[in-house]
Every structure is written in C-alpha cells, then in structure tokens.
Amino acid sequence: MIVLDLEFNSGMYGERLEEVLQIGAVKCQRLGGPVTDTFNAYIRPRVHKRLSPGARVLPELEECEKSALTFADALESFVAWCGGETRFAEWGRDDFRILARCAAYFGLHYDYPRRCLDVQAAFSRTLEHVNGIQLYAACDYCRIPDSFVFHNALNDAVYTCLVGGFTSAEAREASAFTMTDEDVFPVPKPRKPRRGEWRIGPFDSRERALNNMGSRRAVCPRCKTVSRVADWYTADGKTYYSPFSCDGHGRFIRRLQLVRQPDGAYWTYNEVVEATPENLRRLSRAEAAQRYSCQRPPAKPPKRRRRERRIKRK
Ligand SMILES: [Zn+2]
Structure with missing residues (x-):
C-alpha cells in the first residue's frame, strides 16, 4: 500500500491552483507499518508569486525554494516509484486530486488512482467521532511520539500510516472512496448574475x-x-x-x-x-x-387532436 501526503501553495491572487511543493509517500504492507520504502521530493515553486497562509508556515519552504526539481520531474519519479502498486491511502480526500489537478495544469498525463482509502475518515469511524480530526490530534490520541515535524509531506505520510494502524477493518472498508474525472476535474459553475443583470x-x-x-x-x-x-x-x-x-x-x-x-x-x-x-x-x-x-424560432407544429374512439365490445 502507498500512503501519500502533499504540501502545496494555493497562492493569493489570480490563478486558482494548488501548486504542489512537496510530495511525500511511504510504502507499507498494511497500515500501521512496517514502512518498507519512502519517497520525498521538494519542488521548486514556479506558478504563484505569493504564499497562501497555509503555505507560509510550512517548515520545509526553504528546501522547496532551493530545489532544482520541477513538478514534472517529481511526478515522473513518483509514478515510477509507485510501480504496479494498486492500493492507495491518504489523510482526507484531497491529495491525489490535487496531484492530478496540478498534473493537468502543467499538461502532464497522470493516471491517478480510481480508488483510495481515506485514513482520516477511517480513524473517525473507529472512534465514532465526527470526521475532520487533524493528523497531529490523531497522533496525540494514539500516543505516537511527535519526533518528526508536522506539515512535512513525508513525515505526515509516516504519521498517516501509523495512525492507520489504529483503525478497524470495518471502518477502513467504509472509508474507501472512488475518484472519477467528474469529481477530480469539476466544471466550474457559471458566475452569478450581477445586480440588474x-x-x-x-x-x-x-x-x-x-x-x-x-x-x-x-x-x-x-x-x-x-x-x-x-x-x-x-x-x-x-x-x-x-x-x-x-x-x-x-x-x-x-x-x-x-x-x-x-x-x-x-x-x-x-x-x-x-x-x-x-x-x-x-x-x-x-x-x-x-x-x-436573430432568427425567429421555428414555428411549433400544430397539435393534432386525436379523438379516441372507444370500441365497445359486447
Ligand atoms: Zn418606457
């Protein structure tokens, strides 16, 4: 199984894109470990000039800014690293979608997984807690030592894998979701009419x-x-x-x-x-x-009234 985590920058103005700054992932036989391989790529930002509030606090920003790696190169190595793996997991439901959208933005082909496990939802279900638990809170609950800094994609992938070990099989079963082009690339709704329009x-x-x-x-x-x-x-x-x-x-x-x-x-x-x-x-x-x-709309064909004949049978 592959557990993915991303760090990204949504920017402040203009272009609506979650620009991926770091891809982190681990391979494991099952959630909870052991981790058999890791993937980490810091990506040099090139779209957004400004950082969104979420991106501003990333601990590895400097690593990204001095990285020579482009998104295209990072994605290519990530796909190669995944190999033939068919089981995927992430904390929440966003990261593979963001990866796919970023790939589309740069005109790259990326065959994103059609099925994935939402570890956050599985953890919430196991605890019978409302969804939306933060990763650090889940780690705290499970008494996983916070030896690695959070909001580093690789560290968060490790944490997600470990927290996943605390989920029940039923909860995992119920927390797998499918991804289609319709929800990965939603068509934006037409803008609302202005006043007077x-x-x-x-x-x-x-x-x-x-x-x-x-x-x-x-x-x-x-x-x-x-x-x-x-x-x-x-x-x-x-x-x-x-x-x-x-x-x-x-x-x-x-x-x-x-x-x-x-x-x-x-x-x-x-x-x-x-x-x-x-x-x-x-x-x-x-x-x-x-x-x-303008052309007149074609005239509607006249409605024919059909009188139903009732045949009475004796
Ligand atoms: Zn008038």
Missing part, C-alpha cells in the same frame, strides 16, 4: 443563445414596456449590443455578454444600460464591426 442558459450553441427570447428581451427601465432585440452587434464576439427605444422614455441599449463555460455550454448575461456617450461609442464600434440578425 439576468442570466440565461445553458445553450448548446452561440446561435441558440443569441436567438433565445429571454436573451432578446429588452425592457424599458422606466415603464417596463417589453420589446425584442432583432439584431445584435459585436466587435469581439463576446459582448453584444443592440439599441432600442421606448416611446415615452427614449433610447436605451441592450447589452449581452456571451460566456462559454469549460464544458462547452453557452450562457448569456443580460442587462439594459443607459444611452450614455460611452455606451453609444461602444455600440457604434460594434455596429461597424459585425451584425447578427
């Missing part, structure tokens, strides 16, 4: 998104009179404009932002904006660039 979707094509009657709805902000957009104008294929006016309240502009999600679905974010000089400039730039004429 309305969101419509998902659509399977750009045309359907732009033709949708809800996307084309233009409401006068003063009297709520509704009209429909007939033509969209865009300069960049992302923000679409269309002028409209209300008899009583003058000119307004419909603005539509077309967003394509990583899963390929289109969403529209819609709002009515005032015809300010700035907005009129944007509109005329779009009008000069590209027009999209």
Whole structure:
C-alpha cells in the first residue's frame, strides 16, 4: 500500500491552483507499518508569486525554494516509484486530486488512482467521532511520539500510516472512496448574475443563445414596456449590443455578454444600460464591426387532436 501526503501553495491572487511543493509517500504492507520504502521530493515553486497562509508556515519552504526539481520531474519519479502498486491511502480526500489537478495544469498525463482509502475518515469511524480530526490530534490520541515535524509531506505520510494502524477493518472498508474525472476535474459553475443583470442558459450553441427570447428581451427601465432585440452587434464576439427605444422614455441599449463555460455550454448575461456617450461609442464600434440578425424560432407544429374512439365490445 502507498500512503501519500502533499504540501502545496494555493497562492493569493489570480490563478486558482494548488501548486504542489512537496510530495511525500511511504510504502507499507498494511497500515500501521512496517514502512518498507519512502519517497520525498521538494519542488521548486514556479506558478504563484505569493504564499497562501497555509503555505507560509510550512517548515520545509526553504528546501522547496532551493530545489532544482520541477513538478514534472517529481511526478515522473513518483509514478515510477509507485510501480504496479494498486492500493492507495491518504489523510482526507484531497491529495491525489490535487496531484492530478496540478498534473493537468502543467499538461502532464497522470493516471491517478480510481480508488483510495481515506485514513482520516477511517480513524473517525473507529472512534465514532465526527470526521475532520487533524493528523497531529490523531497522533496525540494514539500516543505516537511527535519526533518528526508536522506539515512535512513525508513525515505526515509516516504519521498517516501509523495512525492507520489504529483503525478497524470495518471502518477502513467504509472509508474507501472512488475518484472519477467528474469529481477530480469539476466544471466550474457559471458566475452569478450581477445586480440588474439576468442570466440565461445553458445553450448548446452561440446561435441558440443569441436567438433565445429571454436573451432578446429588452425592457424599458422606466415603464417596463417589453420589446425584442432583432439584431445584435459585436466587435469581439463576446459582448453584444443592440439599441432600442421606448416611446415615452427614449433610447436605451441592450447589452449581452456571451460566456462559454469549460464544458462547452453557452450562457448569456443580460442587462439594459443607459444611452450614455460611452455606451453609444461602444455600440457604434460594434455596429461597424459585425451584425447578427436573430432568427425567429421555428414555428411549433400544430397539435393534432386525436379523438379516441372507444370500441365497445359486447
Ligand atoms: Zn418606457
């Protein structure tokens, strides 16, 4: 069995990535030991410039910063070290996922384990305690001497292996979980509409998104009179404009932002904006660039009423 632990930096701004800084792992015949082999790699950080609060307190930061090892090299050696092993464990459910996401970020192929044991959950189940016990607290409970500093990936992998020795077979059975691409690489949800905006979707094509009657709805902000957009104008294929006016309240502009999600679905974010000089400039730039004429949705086929004939049998 292989027990994995990672240290990583989530960064502070921008890029959402848990950048792996250390891979630590042990091989054992069973949880509780004996440990038959160890793996340790300090990785030089290269994505995030700033450290997240969790990363700032890592005891081995200096080792990572002076390491020459890239994530790609570290992952390759880790996979080679794992060999044909098919049983995996970790404290919680995050580390293999983080490793897989980091690999995907760097464009690397990594065949992450599809099944893994959550030692933290197994320990909680054994104690009939709510889940979420910290590793150091579990060690303390089991009276494992804290000879090695915590939050070093290799040390934490050793501790996880040792604490695992205190779990019951039933608890381990109940704490194995499966990993699929859907939960390792979840598709981010489309952003929430801002105040004054309305969101419509998902659509399977750009045309359907732009033709949708809800996307084309233009409401006068003063009297709520509704009209429909007939033509969209865009300069960049992302923000679409269309002028409209209300008899009583003058000119307004419909603005539509077309967003394509990583899963390929289109969403529209819609709002009515005032015809300010700035907005009129944007509109005329779009009008000069590209027009999209909306199509009426195809007429629905007329419903046929079928009169059921009752055949009475005598
Ligand atoms: Zn009006």
